[in-house]
Amino acid sequence: MSPLAATFRRDFALMWGAGGGAMAPLGFFLGAATLVPLAMGPEHALLMAAGPPLVWVAAALAVLATLERLFQADLEDGSLDQLLLSPAPVEMIVLTKGAALWCAIGLPIALAGAPVAIALQAPLEFVPAIVLSLGLGMAGFIGAGLVGAAVTASVKRGGVLIALIVLPFFAPPIIFGSAVASGAGFGPAFLILTGCALAYAALGPIAAAAALRLQAE
Amino acid sequence: MLSTLANPARFMQLSAWLAPLFGVIAVVLFAIGLPWALIYSPADYQQGETVRIMYVHVPAAWWSLAIYGFMGVASFVGLVWRHALADIAARAAAPIGATFAGLCLITGSLWGAPTWGTWWEWDGRLTSMLVLFIIYLGYLALWSAIEDEERAARLAAILCLVGLINLPIVHFSVVWWSTLHQPASVFRPGGSAIDPAMLGPLFTMAFAYMALFATLLFANMRAAINRRRVEAARLRGMSAA
Amino acid sequence: MGAGGPFQDKPGISVHDLAIARGGRVLFEALSFAVQSGGYAEIRGANGSGKTSLLRAIAGFLKPCAGQIGFDHLEEPATALHYLGHLNGLKHAASVQAHLRYWGGLLGGSHERDALAHVGLEGIADLPARALSQGQARRLALGRLLVAPRPIWLLDEPAAALDANGCGVLAELIAAHRANGGVVLAAVHEPLDAAPDHVVRLGA
Numbered sequence: 271m272s273p274l275a276a277t278f279r280r281d282f283a284l285m286w287g288a289g290g291g292a293m294a295p296l297g298f299f300l301g302a303a304t305l306v307p308l309a310m311g312p313e314h315a316l317l318m319a320a321g322p323p324l325v326w327v328a329a330a331l332a333v334l335a336t337l338e339r340l341f342q343a344d345l346e347d348g349s350l351d352q353l354l355l356s357p358a359p360v361e362m363i364v365l366t367k368g369a370a371l372w373c374a375i376g377l378p379i380a381l382a383g384a385p386v387a388i389a390l391q392a393p394l395e396f397v398p399a400i401v402l403s404l405g406l407g408m409a410g411f412i413g414a415g416l417v418g419a420a421v422t423a424s425v426k427r428g429g430v431l432i433a434l435i436v437l438p439f440f441a442p443p444i445i446f447g448s449a450v451a452s453g454a455g456f457g458p459a460f461l462i463l464t465g466c467a468l469a470y471a472a473l474g475p476i477a478a479a480a481a482l483r484l485q486a487e
Numbered sequence: 488m489l490s491t492l493a494n495p496a497r498f499m500q501l502s503a504w505l506a507p508l509f510g511v512i513a514v515v516l517f518a519i520g521l522p523w524a525l526i527y528s529p530a531d532y533q534q535g536e537t538v539r540i541m542y543v544h545v546p547a548a549w550w551s552l553a554i555y556g557f558m559g560v561a562s563f564v565g566l567v568w569r570h571a572l573a574d575i576a577a578r579a580a581a582p583i584g585a586t587f588a589g590l591c592l593i594t595g596s597l598w599g600a601p602t603w604g605t606w607w608e609w610d611g612r613l614t615s616m617l618v619l620f621i622i623y624l625g626y627l628a629l630w631s632a633i634e635d636e637e638r639a640a641r642l643a644a645i646l647c648l649v650g651l652i653n654l655p656i657v658h659f660s661v662v663w664w665s666t667l668h669q670p671a672s673v674f675r676p677g678g679s680a681i682d683p684a685m686l687g688p689l690f691t692m693a694f695a696y697m698a699l700f701a702t703l704l705f706a707n708m709r710a711a712i713n714r715r716r717v718e719a720a721r722l723r724g725m726s727a728a
Numbered sequence: 729m730g731a732g733g734p735f736q737d738k739p740g741i742s743v744h745d746l747a748i749a750r751g752g753r754v755l756f757e758a759l760s761f762a763v764q765s766g767g768y769a770e771i772r773g774a775n776g777s778g779k780t781s782l783l784r785a786i787a788g789f790l791k792p793c794a795g796q797i798g799f800d801h802l803e804e805p806a807t808a809l810h811y812l813g814h815l816n817g818l819k820h821a822a823s824v825q826a827h828l829r830y831w832g833g834l835l836g837g838s839h840e841r842d843a844l845a846h847v848g849l850e851g852i853a854d855l856p857a858r859a860l861s862q863g864q865a866r867r868l869a870l871g872r873l874l875v876a877p878r879p880i881w882l883l884d885e886p887a888a889a890l891d892a893n894g895c896g897v898l899a900e901l902i903a904a905h906r907a908n909g910g911v912v913l914a915a916v917h918e919p920l921d922a923a924p925d926h927v928v929r930l931g932a
Contacts, residue, residue: 271829271832271833272833273833273834273835273836275833276829276830276832276833276834277830277833277834279830279833280819280822280826280830283822283826284819284821284822287821288821343819346815347815347816347817347818347819348813348814348815348816348817349817349818349819351787351789351811351813351817352811352817352831352834352835352872353834354788354789354806355787355806355807355809355810355811355835356807356834356835356836357804357807357835357836358834417645417646417649421629421642421643421645421646422629422632424633424638425632425633428632431625431628431629431632434621434624434625434628435625435628435629435646437621437625438618438621438622438625438650438653438657439653441618441657441660441661442656442657442659442660445660445661445663445664446660446663449664449667462663466656466660469656473652477645477648477649480645481642481645484638484641484642484645485638485642486784486789486790487638487784487789487790487791635751637751715752718752719752722751722752722753
């Protein structure tokens with residue numbers, strides 16, 4: 271088994287196994303989304319006008335909740351050292367971890383975005399674009415989140431700090447993703463979102479790997 | 488290790504007279520700039536007297552951005568060449584940049600209030616500045632959260648550089664978003680061209696801010712170096728005992 | 729016995745004039761020693777004298793502030809060494825078997841069954857790591873050394889938490905590795921049951 275396959279397999283199993291599959295992050299996503307009508311009132315017209323983009327806020331919060339232990343656990347139990355001794359480059363290992371996180375949590379949330387967006391009164395014809403854009407957005411959030419998790423790996427209870435650090439990175443995907451959710455479909459907003467998400471997903475692991483090497487010192 | 492101790496010593500020698508010099512320059516420039524801006528410059532034909540906030544708001548905006556760029560350069564030098572002085576410079580500049588950003592946000596709010604009727608408007612540039620302010624907060628929070636100073640310096644440097652790359656993306660996104668939702672902008676007094684009579688006080692204030700930044704930067708750096716020296720002496724004393 | 733064929737390239741480590749500082753304090757300086765293929769160097773010193781930092785510097789995790797670390801006949805030192813630190817590198821939820829399979833994949837080796845047998849954990853291959861005793865957990869970490877054959881072993885207090893049986897296993901593993909031409913460096917408080925050709929004393 272190659273180092274990357276081994277990493278993916280183990281990390282996916284660990285993320286999936288902890289708390290019954292994707293149940294916890296999905297539950298959080300649903301709960302966060304429920305706060306929207308609770309805060310805005312259930313009035314139909316208001317939700318139709320403002321509701322669908324808020325699925326993005328719920329998704330961003332759900333990702334933030336999973337970031338804290340991503341590298342902190344590896345640092346605390348000594349597994350980080352072994353990553354640095356692998357023949358595979360650390361950047362690729364980190365990218366693989368991000369991919370495992372996307373498969374275990376990002377993809378389920380993106381798919382769950384369909385019923386949630388509908389519940390927030392999105393018209394049916396927006397839903398395919400919303401789901402696809404969420405999938406991309408989650409990849410972008412995870413890419414940026416890897417950096418935040420890596421620089422804070424040695425900070426105990428660093429969840430709030432990660433959120434603070436990572437928020438400015440979340441702004442662009444949320445801006446463009448929300449435009450898609452409001453009906454921009456597969457137009458320019460979707461394309462920009464794709465570019466942004468792929469850029470984060472590709473560059474995040476590089477910065478995260480640099481930070482992890484520093485954490486091992 | 489001896490080489491990294493030698494350079495801060497030279498810096499301390501230089502800054503011992505450079506810092507007060509910049510301080511004096513700052514005082515002089517503010518003494519010229521503030522009255523010029525707040526009393527003697529022309530009022531805007533559209534906004535009247537409220538345009539005077541621009542002379543405080545705009546240089547603060549320019550410098551909060553420039554200081555983040557300075558931090559980026561210092562972070563890069565600190566990461567690549569492991570130069571302790573570069574790390575100290577980045578950390579020392581951050582609170583100054585954050586304060587300027589905060590000042591920009593507050594004066595922006597004050598400037599907008601008479602025009603918009605509310606104390607905050609999600610204008611494209613103000614929102615970008617808010618994100619920059621949050622980036623500063625994140626940087627400062629990361630430094631505080633990590634106990635080992637050298638490790639904190641390296642990790643914060645990575646964060647600063649990544650933030651620097653992200654800034655244009657964020658700015659572009661926010662501007663795109665604001666044109667989509669079309670709020671009014673107050674930040675161009677007199678329409679798209681600035682009255683030349685406003686440039687004099689504006690640039691005086693800009694240079695005054697620069698002198699202020701230099702003074703505070705040197706002061707912070709000197710304090711940091713002194714603190715490290717005290718720490719090192721204390722550690723040596725403890726291990727000798 | 730041994731996880732792979734003999735290390736025929738005659739690997740070795742040489743350390744020249746090494747100085748390491750942590751947190752602004754110099755732990756040691758002007759340290760020089762060399763270990764040849766088949767050799768075992770014991771690193772002794774009080775707590776805080778820099779044993780762990782020395783091993784981590786050789787492993788490439790931290791940079792020394794002076795001096796050189798050389799590897800003879802090895803192109804890629806990072807992939808030619810095993811590091812066994814204080815921490816075992818175990819995940820609570822993963823089984824013994826899963827750990828060995830993961831390390832095999834990550835570090836490049838496939839001798840999981842042999843490794844399991846040699847550290848005496850065959851009976852509990854499916855047990856999750858959280859159910860292991862300290863000694864069993866340490867043995868599992870030792871298993872990592874066997875899953876993927878690598879010439880250089882850097883061991884930080886390897887006998888910690890091991891009972892007499894476990895210490896016997898450790899001694900066998902070290903002896904076999906040396907017989908294969910490998911190199912062992914171990915930081916210890918108590919001497920191991922292995923004859924060192926070299927004792928490095930720190931903080932004296």
